[in-house]
Amino acid sequence: MEMRAVYAEVMAGLMEADKHVCIVDADLSRASGTLGLYKRFPNQMFDCGVAEQNMASIAAGLASYGFKPWIESFTPFATRRVCDQIAISILYAKRNVKVVGTDPGISAELNGGTHMSMEDVGVLRSLPGIVIFEPVDDIQLRAALPVINDYDGCVYVRLFRKELPRVFGEGYRFDLFKADILREGKDISIFVSGLPTPDTLEAAKRLEAEGVSAEVVNVHTVKPIDRETVVASARRTGAVLTVENHNVIGGLHSAVLEALAREKIPVCAVGVEDRFGEVGKLPYLRETFGLTPENVVRRAKEALKLK
Amino acid sequence: MDCDIKEVCRNIRCDTVMSIGRLGVGHIGGCLSVVDLLAVLYFEEMRIDPKQPRMAGRDRFICSKGHAGPAVYATLANRGYFEKDLLLTLNAGGTNLPSHCDMNRTAGIDMTTGSLGQGFSCAVGAALGSQVEGDGATIYTLIGDGESQEGQIWEAAMFAAAKKLDNLIAFTDCNGYQIDGAVAEVNDVAPLADKWAAFGWHVIDVAEGNDPFAIKDAIERAKRNRGGGKPTMVLLRTVKGCGVSFIEAMGALNHNAALSEEDACRAVAEIRGV
Numbered sequence: 001m002e003m004r005a006v007y008a009e010v011m012a013g014l015m016e017a018d019k020h021v022c023i024v025d026a027d028l029s030r031a032s033g034t035l036g037l038y039k040r041f042p043n044q045m046f047d048c049g050v051a052e053q054n055m056a057s058i059a060a061g062l063a064s065y066g067f068k069p070w071i072e073s074f075t076p077f078a079t080r081r082v083c084d085q086i087a088i089s090i091l092y093a094k095r096n097v098k099v100v101g102t103d104p105g106i107s108a109e110l111n112g113g114t115h116m117s118m119e120d121v122g123v124l125r126s127l128p129g130i131v132i133f134e135p136v137d138d139i140q141l142r143a144a145l146p147v148i149n150d151y152d153g154c155v156y157v158r159l160f161r162k163e164l165p166r167v168f169g170e171g172y173r174f175d176l177f178k179a180d181i182l183r184e185g186k187d188i189s190i191f192v193s194g195l196p197t198p199d200t201l202e203a204a205k206r207l208e209a210e211g212v213s214a215e216v217v218n219v220h221t222v223k224p225i226d227r228e229t230v231v232a233s234a235r236r237t238g239a240v241l242t243v244e245n246h247n248v249i250g251g252l253h254s255a256v257l258e259a260l261a262r263e264k265i266p267v268c269a270v271g272v273e274d275r276f277g278e279v280g281k282l283p284y285l286r287e288t289f290g291l292t293p294e295n296v297v298r299r300a301k302e303a304l305k306l307k
Numbered sequence: 308m309d310c311d312i313k314e315v316c317r318n319i320r321c322d323t324v325m326s327i328g329r330l331g332v333g334h335i336g337g338c339l340s341v342v343d344l345l346a347v348l349y350f351e352e353m354r355i356d357p358k359q360p361r362m363a364g365r366d367r368f369i370c371s372k373g374h375a376g377p378a379v380y381a382t383l384a385n386r387g388y389f390e391k392d393l394l395l396t397l398n399a400g401g402t403n404l405p406s407h408c409d410m411n412r413t414a415g416i417d418m419t420t421g422s423l424g425q426g427f428s429c430a431v432g433a434a435l436g437s438q439v440e441g442d443g444a445t446i447y448t449l450i451g452d453g454e455s456q457e458g459q460i461w462e463a464a465m466f467a468a469a470k471k472l473d474n475l476i477a478f479t480d481c482n483g484y485q486i487d488g489a490v491a492e493v494n495d496v497a498p499l500a501d502k503w504a505a506f507g508w509h510v511i512d513v514a515e516g517n518d519p520f521a522i523k524d525a526i527e528r529a530k531r532n533r534g535g536g537k538p539t540m541v542l543l544r545t546v547k548g549c550g551v552s553f554i555e556a557m558g559a560l561n562h563n564a565a566l567s568e569e570d571a572c573r574a575v576a577e578i579r580g581v
Contacts, residue, residue: 043439046435048462048466049465049466049469051462051465051466053424053425053428053458053459053462054428054431054459054462054463054466056428057424057425057426057427057428057429057432057459057463058428058429058431058432058435058463058466059432060418060425060428060429060432061369061418061428061429061430061431061432061433061434061435061436062432062433062435062436063432064410064417064418064429064432064433064436065432065433065436065437065440066436066440067436067439084422084425085422085425085428085459087422088419088421088422088425089419089422089425089428089429092419093409093410093411093418093419093429094411094419
């Protein structure tokens with residue numbers, strides 16, 4: 001099932017249960033999967049048209065009226081374009097608004113560099129009080145959305161729109177503020193968020209074949225990062241690799257480095273090396289930006305050498 | 308409320324001047340230009356209860372030109388939201404009266420504002436919320452003429468008309484000046500009446516924007532417009548620094564100006580006519 005279909009289905013349930021839950025969009029409901037909800041929830045679905053700044057502040061105004069708005073757009077327009085509106089109308093004013101950015105990083109594919117945000121987590125992570133969450137599969141997303149809806153504060157959901165291979169089983173128990181250890185290991189800790197998670201698990205298998213025991217931890221919430229799990233894992237293995245579909249500046253890599261600042265542990269990175277995106281399909285983009293199992297294996301070995 | 312509105316305006320002007328004078332600097336010009344509007348709204352028009360600042364179904368006022376905070380605070384204090392002594396803590400460290408309006412700090416403030424353009428969108432969002440809730444409230448909001456240069460104002464203007472938010476009454480403080488000079492010279496926003504009408508708004512142009520009776524008349528006309536499916540924009544042709552001749556004479560320089568306690572006392576004497 002596509003991630004956006006899961007998102008729309010869960011949001012419909014949340015809106016059905018609470019008439020104050022609403023979605024404020026900026027002409028991308030079709031892309032976000034929520035277009036079908038307008039007829040069903042005419043008083044909870046609002047389209048601002050192509051006006052993202054207005055979308056963000058309208059949501060803050062609705063929140064001041066007791067609504068629980070979710071705003072949605074493509075990742076760059078839901079974040080860097082409305083950064084000041086999120087900072088002031090939403091966070092500084094303490095308005096309970098959720099932000100959904102779709103097509104993160106290379107997943108913008110054929111929309112290319114203008115729509116490919118490699119910096120959204122970095123842009124938002126320095127804003128006080130925001131929570132940043134990126135799901136890896138439909139099971140985690142389905143578990144997370146009601147929790148996020150109940151959380152009183154701004155949460156940014158970095159949402160891949162299409163279908164993703166499953167990482168979690170049906171018995172998965174979600175905690176917004178707790179990272180998930182996907183695989184235990186003793187030689188290196190690999191902290192991964194979002195899209196590259198299945199490839200990172202594949203890389204861990206290949207490392208195992210070469211005698212390296214890799215622990216893989218899904219850091220679904222980059223802010224506030226689960227410092228306890230990150231530090232404990234890093235101390236246990238003594239080497240760290242971060243893997244993210246984002247610039248290595250400002251996102252998961254930076255968050256892990258901050259958490260490990262007092263530890264004498266090498267930390268290497270797989271991610272976008274401070275460059276803009278470009279047009280192409282996912283296989284090409286994975287190769288171009290190094291988000292492949294081969295690159296994860298290579299970088300993991302570099303980290304191991306530094307131990 | 309049964310009151311002498313001109314006397315209310317004088318009281319708010321004096322308290323605004325004294326709070327900024329205590330500090331020595333502040334957004335005095337754009338505060339004094341909107342005092343008459345604030346007096347009419349809070350003393351004659353809005354359905355509010357100072358003892359229940361978060362009362363459900365109340366009318367709301369969102370000061371999108373958040374730098375008029377000191378004038379709003381003086382109005383709220385005169386209306387009984389909090390003690391007047393508090394006004395002298397304006398902008399002091401740890402105060403609940405920061406230069407720009409903060410809904411989480413000050414009783415009676417309906418939205419946090421200061422980043423220009425955003426408060427207006429928030430007001431449109433509140434009007435949408437009120438329309439959906441059907442609580443009958445009127446949402447009032449105030450923007451500056453300089454603030455009208457923000458693109459977000461026009462995004463929100465388009466949306467409010469499209470959603471037929473006739474529960475929304477907005478005001479533009481057309482005092483003619485912004486930080487860098489005359490609005491007409493920096494980046495002219497005229498003709499504002501034509502622009503708002505073109506965006507689908509009901510427009511009322513008030514030549515005497517510092518006359519409380521003219522303001523009240525405009526609000527009554529705007530209220531009669533309810534049911535017509537259009538939001539209302541009231542253009543108030545005001546004087547920046549209104550009521551104090553030496554502040555008025557500063558023009559653009561009174562936007563954020565030094566004001567000593569001695570100056571403030573001189574201003575109060577002029578406002579009081581003594």
